[in-house]
Amino acid sequence: xxxLDFARDEVAKVLTTKFRHWEYxxxxxxxxxxxxxxALDGLYFYEFGAELRLREVIIGARCEEKVERVCETxxxxxxxxxVRKSRLAFTKFEVIEHAGFTKRIxxxxxxxx
Numbered sequence: 613x614x615x616l617d618f619a620r621d622e623v624a625k626v627l628t629t630k631f632r633h634w635e636y637x638x639x640x641x642x643x644x645x646x647x648x649x650x651a652l653d654g655l656y657f658y659e660f661g662a663e664l665r666l667r668e669v670i671i672g673a674r675c676e677e678k679v680e681r682v683c684e685t686x687x688x689x690x691x692x693x694x695v696r697k698s699r700l701a702f703t704k705f706e707v708i709e710h711a712g713f714t715k716r717i718x719x720x721x722x723x724x725x
Contacts, residue, residue: 668694
């Protein structure tokens with residue numbers, strides 16, 4: 613069984629290791645058992661609640677969803693969720709915040725629904 617424990621530890625290390633250049637994302641990775649009764653079109657979901665709270669939504673550079681819809685969905689969960697927009701950096705291999713767009717989102721999020 614010692615070999616099996618070693619393999620499990622190595623797999624955990626691979627799954628929780630992040631490339632140094634992406635550390636600015638400051639993400640947290642969580643692992644849970646899949647509940648097959650929650651599957652929808654091959655995707656699995658975990659409900660937000662005391663154990664998992666949505667705090668921020670970053671709209672990706674290639675996201676095709678309307679920003680207003682993202683903001684409305686975030687507001688339907690909580691008024692405390694921060695919504696930001698990202699873009700590709702011009703001179704580096706990096707994804708950065710689209711500051712001007714994020715300011716507009718911030719004003720939109722502060723409006724009463």
